Amino acid sequence: MTATRIAMIGAGMIGRRHMQVLLGDPAYAVAAIADPTPAAEAFAKEKNIPWFADYQRMLDEAKPQGAIVATPNQHHVTAGLACIARRIPVLVEKPIADSVRAAVELVEAGKRADVPILVGHHRRHNPIMRAAAETIRGGGVGRVTAVVAMWLSHKPDDYYKVDWRRQPGGGTVLINGIHDIDCLRMMCGEIDGVQAFAANGVRGFAVEDAAAAAIRFASGALGTLAISDAVSTPWSWEWGSQENPFYPHEGRDSYMVTGTKGSLGVPSLEHWWHEPGQHWGDALTRRRVPVKPADAYIEQMANFAQVIAGAAKPVVSGEDGARTLAATMAITESAATGRPVAIDEFMRRG
Ligand SMILES: NC(=O)c1ccc[n+]([C@@H]2O[C@H](COP(=O)([O-])OP(=O)(O)OC[C@H]3O[C@@H](n4cnc5c(N)ncnc54)[C@H](O)[C@@H]3O)[C@@H](O)[C@H]2O)c1
Structure with a gap:
């Protein structure tokens, strides 16, 4: 079985939690980490994971099968759109956006490009x-x-x-x-x-x-x-x-x-x-x-891997995330x- 290669955009508190799941299961590999902080760089070095300060460069060079956006709320849509533009399925942390208008923009972009979005309302997987x-x-x-x-x-x-x-x-x-x-x-x-x-x-x-x-x-x-x-x-x-x-x-x-x-x-x-x-x-x-x-974050990642493989729909779609945000x-x-x-x-x- 080849591991599903998932990249992290933002390696702070919740980004580390996702990586704990990814690193704890051979079904996954952390393709790369993009986060400009020295702490993120040190973490990547310690775990032997390619590190980038710039997430756009990371997406282009590491070419992950899926990406997780775990940056501050205000940055979710910018990073989500960058993934969609490269046809990379994306798990966007909640809230999907910091405004309803931006959430709708992201959802529409996903639909137009036919790229799935899973929103990180992990409790739905509990x-x-x-x-x-x-x-x-x-x-x-x-x-x-x-x-x-x-x-x-x-x-x-x-x-x-x-x-x-x-x-x-x-x-x-x-x-x-x-x-x-x-x-x-x-x-x-x-x-x-x-x-x-x-x-x-x-x-x-x-x-x-x-x-x-x-x-x-x-x-x-x-x-x-x-x-x-x-x-x-x-x-x-x-x-x-x-x-x-x-x-x-x-x-x-x-x-x-x-x-x-x-x-x-x-x-x-x-x-x-x-x-x-x-x-x-x-x-x-x-x-x-x-x-x-069961661990909701593990269940959520299993859903994301299936979404990446085209074998399942996101348990929490972009539309759902936008409606919850509204x-x-x-x-x-x-x-x-x-x-x-x-x-x-x-x-x-x-
Ligand atoms: N689902 C959950 O259980 C859960 C729990 C906590 C936080 N969250 C969500 O996750 C997001 C992050 O929260 P946090 O508490 O981990 O924040 P945090 O501040 O600990 O981490 C955010 C990270 O993003 C990085 N970052 C900022 N701009 C970036 C950029 N342009 N490119 C790459 N990296 C960048 C920062 O350097 C930082 O390391 C928030 O949207 C929050 O709502 C979800």
């Missing part, structure tokens, strides 16, 4: 999220009616020493909340409107350190999402799912999806319901939806204007 979506979409909670979602965590001061993270587009809504929006879309279907508030009172940076959104789904279900990266809590996907061993495991739910026949906590996958004929004061029956854990940016847009934002209209105007 068996926990797959089981949650199957349970809900299979009618396990009846008609989804009200949804509560949270991403509440604490980032250390040095996280914000990186300049781009303090600039618009680098804040917690677009970095973290976007994953939760994507999970909500996966479980509960399309989001058609958002009304939100945001605040930056803790750090005082240009980017928000908290946001709260009311969400309307196309199905008619309603939801709320609370986001902050400046609070000490166990209520985030990471602390509940064990997806990333860096975080302690507290097993609390970050999503509560409730419906006419029952409810589901995620990531615990505790499924609750009343038996027919029971009253609201009766104890609920509960079970835990069975799931076999629903996420609608939070900042609504917070800035004080008005509700309709997602279809927002997609059209970019």
Whole structure:
């Protein structure tokens, strides 16, 4: 079996995580790394991987079969377009772009050139999220009616020493909340409107350190999402799912999806319901939806390799990434204007 040769554009925090997957499986090879920093150059040297300061040169010389774009948000579309121009399938980290207009531009370019784009919403590859979506979409909670979602965590001061993270587009809504929006879309279907508030009172940076959104789904279900990266809590996907061993495991739910026949906590996958004929004061029956854990980043890379081989479609397409981006940016847009934002209209105007 010949290894699938995948190049890295951007070898920072998440770029290293992808390379851990690539270097840990002989089915893959890191074709080259493009990242101008001395740290990236040293990493490439240590691992004996060709290194380039300039990613365009790298794409032309290393000729990878696929490329991963793990640069700052503001650079995803430029690098993605460079891959598409060379007909190289691309895994673009989330968010697909830093504006809806730029996301649509990238998606259209991919379609015109018939080059697939996979967007790095890795949680969609996590068996926990797959089981949650199957349970809900299979009618396990009846008609989804009200949804509560949270991403509440604490980032250390040095996280914000990186300049781009303090600039618009680098804040917690677009970095973290976007994953939760994507999970909500996966479980509960399309989001058609958002009304939100945001605040930056803790750090005082240009980017928000908290946001709260009311969400309307196309199905008619309603939801709320609370986001902050400046609070000490166990209520985030990471602390509940064990997806990333860096975080302690507290097993609390970050999503509560409730419906006419029952409810589901995620990531615990505790499924609750009343038996027919029971009253609201009766104890609920509960079970835990069975799931076999797997590493979401490994699963994501397996999908990417299949996409490169032409054997599968991206689990998260460019269109999906753009729609998730629009629903996420609608939070900042609504917070800035004080008005509700309709997602279809927002997609059209970019
Ligand atoms: N899916 C996930 O779980 C996940 C987790 C963290 C970050 N992300 C996303 O990944 C992206 C990167 O985040 P990070 O935390 O790794 O950032 P980071 O700052 O740690 O790394 C970014 C890297 O890109 C490099 N870079 C910048 N401009 C470049 C260019 N023109 N060419 C090549 N390299 C360039 C920088 O030198 C840096 O090493 C962001 O878009 C973020 O939203 C995704």
